[in-house]
Amino acid sequence: MYFPSDHARHIFEESPRDSRDAICKLCKSTVSFESFAYYCRECRSHFHKDCLTIINAKIHEHTLTFIRRENPFPCDVCGRDDKGMDMYGCLQCDFFVHRQCIFLPKVIKLTRHSQRLSHVFRISDGDNICGVCRSQVDVRYGGYSCIEKTCNYVVHSSCIIRFDVWDGKDLEEEPEPEEIDSQVDLAALVEIDGKSVRHFSHEHDLLRLDMGEKEESGQVCQACVLPIEFGSFLGCKQCDFALHDVCASLPRKMEHGIHIHPLTIHVDAMNNENGFFTCSVCNQHSCGFMYKCCQEDCEFKIDVKCASFAEPFDHSVKVALNLQDLQQNVTKDAGFPWSSNA
Ligand SMILES: [Zn+2]
Ligand SMILES: [Zn+2]
Ligand SMILES: [Zn+2]
Ligand SMILES: [Zn+2]
Ligand SMILES: [Zn+2]
Ligand SMILES: [Zn+2]
Ligand SMILES: [Zn+2]
Ligand SMILES: [Zn+2]
Structure with a gap:
């Protein structure tokens, strides 16, 4: 992914015929025999011709063109300046943006915050700490902020992509779920x-x-x-x-920052094939209540003990969750039998 030091720019030549099962460096899909593509000998990368320009991107009104040179300047959307990230630009606006930042979602819902977040080009001034990585959000660059005007919850747009916190859905076109009904269901x-x-x-x-x-x-x-x-x-x-x-009092459905999808409670663990299940977080067997991911193709499940902790134990991403970020009032201090101060 990173440019070698002797490779300050991609030099394009026609993509060799014999390697047409290759993957386009930009869109990550296959370069077929029919598609017109370029090849860079230095980094052995393929590029669809169609991927070198992006028109009608929601994020910018003009055509964005792939920058073939090494780019030590920050992305105008996320503020990061990592070398070797594929970058596009609009010269007339002096606008430069990572490829991955062109396709950022407009509206998202993270399980670690109760409200939806929407993408903004400028975060309003103030003490802005990212709800994912806990570091400062630069007000000059955009990010995601809570749709509730009185809430100052913000997240770096780069944190949405870097960490496994977002379910990949853009909710811009989707109406908010009705709250009154869900409250009844949760009891x-x-x-x-x-x-x-x-x-x-x-x-x-x-x-x-x-x-x-x-x-x-x-x-x-x-x-x-x-x-x-x-x-x-x-x-x-x-x-x-x-x-x-x-x-x-544990809710029948909860959102927990430990997993990107909502979890629903299952009380019939004894009817499992083995009479128990294995918790995805602590790896221990349990025959008690189980919180299972509501997505059919996702196997994430946790026991009541792990569901009750606000902080992840052995998460692949080491991030400290803010206790207030979590909707449910199920924290270490709630007087659970296993908590130290109970
Ligand atoms: Zn190259
Ligand atoms: Zn491509
Ligand atoms: Zn960016
Ligand atoms: Zn962050
Ligand atoms: Zn009974
Ligand atoms: Zn567990
Ligand atoms: Zn899941
Ligand atoms: Zn109990």
Whole structure:
């Protein structure tokens, strides 16, 4: 990807016939026999002729032309000046932009922030800390800012691409999901009367009990599969079903910064092939409640314990999540049985 030091510019010649199963350096798709393409001997790269200019890009009104020379100047969209990134320019406007920044989405939704973010060419002045990498966002360059005017959440546009935080969808044309309905769907607990409640995972009413009255119950929480040893919990009168208070209040659907897609709760782990599942974060087996990715082709699943932590444990990208960034009130401090201050 990076230019060798003796390669300050691409020198184009016609693409050799015998290598026409090659990949275009710019669009990453195949250079077929029929397509007209150039070849640079120095870096052994192929270029579709059609990829050298980009017309009708949403980001700029004029044709953008591929810069064949090494480019030590910053991109006007993301502000980064990495050598070796494919760059395009419009001379009459003195506008230079990375290829990857030409196709940035207009409106996105990240699981680490409750509102949608929209792309802006200038971030408004102020103390702007990127919600992904936690470093300053340069106000001269654009980025993504929360659509809620009172919220100052911002993200570098380069962080959207560099880190695995965005699901790849541009929501510009998509209406916001209706909020009232989803709130009802999220509730796991329904109050029956002052004393009893119903949890969606269980067929009987549950009572609010306190360990003080019922020492050494020997009961295990069905959600986190840890013993119920202290504090109040929900217990079934008719069978030995029990849940920690905090585990019973976990939402049926959540967005967690640890994964790019929303997660939905599954309470029937015992019906799995093996009677357990393996948590994608801690790699431990669990037969409790499972939060699984709502995308059919995505295998991400986590146990209740990992879903309750606001910070990723062993993420491929080491980023510190801001606790307030997370919608759900399920943090380390929420009094979970495994948290230090519970
Ligand atoms: Zn070259
Ligand atoms: Zn191409
Ligand atoms: Zn850029
Ligand atoms: Zn950033
Ligand atoms: Zn529990
Ligand atoms: Zn029961
Ligand atoms: Zn886990
Ligand atoms: Zn997923």
